[in-house]
Amino acid sequence: MNKSNELPINQHVGQPSPELIREALSRIVSSEGFQASPRLTQFLTYIVEESLSGRSTQIRGKAIAVEVYGRRIDGTGSQNLVRVEARRLRRLLHQFYEDHWDGSGVRIFVDPGGYKPRFSYEPTSEDRLSSELQSDTPVGRWSSRQLLPAGLGVLVLIAVLGIWISQDNREVVPTTRSIEQAERVALGEQSLTRLQAANLADQARGMFFPVFDVKRQQIALGMFQHARELDPALSDGYAGSAQVLAILAVLTPDEAQRDDLFNQASGMSGKALELSPADAWANGANGWVLAVKNQPNEALKYARISVELAPTDGHILDLAGITAILADAPELAAEVSNPERPKSGSGRFGARNIWGVSQLMLGNYENVVEAFQGAPAAGAPVSAPSLLFQAVAYDQLGSSEEARRLVAEMRRTWPEFPSEFLADRIFHNDENTRNMILETLSRYRPG
Numbered sequence: 001m002n003k004s005n006e007l008p009i010n011q012h013v014g015q016p017s018p019e020l021i022r023e024a025l026s027r028i029v030s031s032e033g034f035q036a037s038p039r040l041t042q043f044l045t046y047i048v049e050e051s052l053s054g055r056s057t058q059i060r061g062k063a064i065a066v067e068v069y070g071r072r073i074d075g076t077g078s079q080n081l082v083r084v085e086a087r088r089l090r091r092l093l094h095q096f097y098e099d100h101w102d103g104s105g106v107r108i109f110v111d112p113g114g115y116k117p118r119f120s121y122e123p124t125s126e127d128r129l130s131s132e133l134q135s136d137t138p139v140g141r142w143s144s145r146q147l148l149p150a151g152l153g154v155l156v157l158i159a160v161l162g163i164w165i166s167q168d169n170r171e172v173v174p175t176t177r178s179i180e181q182a183e184r185v186a187l188g189e190q191s192l193t194r195l196q197a198a199n200l201a202d203q204a205r206g207m208f209f210p211v212f213d214v215k216r217q218q219i220a221l222g223m224f225q226h227a228r229e230l231d232p233a234l235s236d237g238y239a240g241s242a243q244v245l246a247i248l249a250v251l252t253p254d255e256a257q258r259d260d261l262f263n264q265a266s267g268m269s270g271k272a273l274e275l276s277p278a279d280a281w282a283n284g285a286n287g288w289v290l291a292v293k294n295q296p297n298e299a300l301k302y303a304r305i306s307v308e309l310a311p312t313d314g315h316i317l318d319l320a321g322i323t324a325i326l327a328d329a330p331e332l333a334a335e336v337s338n339p340e341r342p343k344s345g346s347g348r349f350g351a352r353n354i355w356g357v358s359q360l361m362l363g364n365y366e367n368v369v370e371a372f373q374g375a376p377a378a379g380a381p382v383s384a385p386s387l388l389f390q391a392v393a394y395d396q397l398g399s400s401e402e403a404r405r406l407v408a409e410m411r412r413t414w415p416e417f418p419s420e421f422l423a424d425r426i427f428h429n430d431e432n433t434r435n436m437i438l439e440t441l442s443r444y445r446p447g
Contacts, residue, residue, distance in 0.1 A: 016121040024106035201236035209350040210383040235276035239285040242268035280310035284319040296327035314343035321354035328429035330361035368393035384414040
């Protein structure tokens with residue numbers, strides 16, 4: 001390809017817009033190869049969103065190891081893993097473009113020797129025609145998006161002029177099964193912009209875990225906001241924004257800021273339900289917001305509705321599970337996170353960790369250890385709470401040395417993690433579990 005078309009993201013002349021880059025990312029991660037590789041999907045989404053957020057200088061092996069793979073910061077093993085995964089990502093990207101690239105639009109590169117993405121841009125036939133129309137005809141005073149519904153303007157203008165330019169013939173392959181495929185096809189028929197918004201929201205909800213990773217939640221929130229901008233009538237962007245804003249409210253110690261986040265989350269979940277009252281995600285997000293606002297009975301009602309609407313959707317089950325934990329309903333949390341329960345969807349699920357917490361609340365400490373010890377090998381998120389809950393279980397089982405080691409490792413790896421604060425926030429309806437956690441932290445306090 002002509003290197004004159006390969007533009008760094010900060011170049012002003014002819015640079016692809018963030019919207020075009022996200023549309024290209026959406027096509028890539030919706031492809032069959034990436035749907036079969038959720039970790040590489042997370043890897044690519046993370047580095048692209050970091051670049052678009054102006055943090056490309058922070059894209060390093062250590063950051064990827066922690067943010068994408070939930071590994072510890074110290075040691076070389078994590079960075080070796082990232083190098084291996086980066087080679088896999090480059091091969092998968094190459095294969096995607098071998099199969100789907102038609103020479104136009106935005107192309108994403110991850111060059112050897114680093115992890116920062118690079119973007120090239122070659123205008124599509126539609127872009128060229130739209131540019132010509134804007135410069136040569138009276139309609140050029142207005143964009144097609146202003147004149148016509150989103151995603152349809154260019155096609156209608158082409159039809160009026162008697163010109164037919166075919167689509168790029170690249171099939172967007174949805175997440176997993178026939179129902180989801182039918183949904184994506186239906187969305188595409190209704191509006192290409194709606195399809196893009198739905199794909200973007202689906203990518204962002206795959207970043208739900210680790211829940212307590214504020215930076216990761218902020219990235220997801222930006223993606224949900226963009227989905228809302230693409231299609232304000234699609235409930236997904238509002239449901240996703242609601243769940244993230246509620247998480248940020250849990251993590252915020254400032255009372256005024258927390259109230260503001262609560263209000264924003266409530267507004268988003270209400271809008272999602274208004275747009276799609278029978279949508280599982282809209283109901284699940286509303287349940288989660290109500291749980292964070294300490295309305296457990298109403299929260300559980302919506303959580304159960306969401307599970308009934310989508311009994312195998314892994315993300316819906318996760319959302320219901322964390323709602324049940326905050327609402328002090330460990331039996332429901334255990335039901336939706338049971339390792340034997342079938343789950344569909346892509347991305348990173350938190351079911352294993354939710355199962356571990358439910359077992360801690362129910363007093364099944366051996367199950368807690370088994371759940372969290374196996375998390376890294378199963379690809380489940382690893383975070384400070386993972387180590388803390390294991391430590392509590394070992395302490396209850398009488399293994400004080402292992403409990404001490406895990407608490408020390410948690411404090412060394414995540415020194416800023418507010419353990420006591422979050423124990424009180426998460427288990428404010430479960431005094432027994434909260435006290436066990438606080439006693440373990442006190443018993444194994446350094447010095």
